[in-house]
Amino acid sequence: MLKPKIAPSMLSSDFANLAMLKCGADWLHLDIMSLFTGNWGELVQRIKLKSMWPGVALKPGTNIEEVYPLLDGEDSVEMVLCMTVDPGFGGQKFMPEMMNKVHALRKKYPSLDIEVDGGLGPSTIDMAASAGANCIVAGSLVFGASDPAHVISLMRKSIENAQGVG
């Protein structure tokens, strides 16, 4: 079983109230958008040398084939984030057509951490989990909830159910 990882998106948070850290989240998700033009292999190696995990995010318009060289080579990343909205802001509508990418990745890489981000909620989480995502970023859902811990546990359950556990 792949560990479910639930990552509240700090984009939707109140930085003066980070009680979320006590609500059972596995990661905190922070968007930093920039254009990288350097040496990819060197960057990955430097991240790993710091005992951190390199990952890569795919915008909705990027083809899945573009990520394979980053997973198959020597300096491979350890997580792929399939954006399910265009990056920029929270509260957007989930793009179900992105599930093809998640599905293709899961088929090719059974033990890869695959994350989805954007528009995740009760009506979309199961779709993402069944396609093979085990890491979920959620902003509005978690930070808008009266009981964030409950929401986080429901998301975890959805992933476990999709994996046939629990």
Ligand SMILES: O=C(CO)[C@H](O)[C@H](O)COP(=O)(O)O
């Ligand atoms: O990366 C993001 C936007 O760039 C946000 O993390 C994402 O949109 C999550 O927000 P929500 O759950 O409200 O859709």
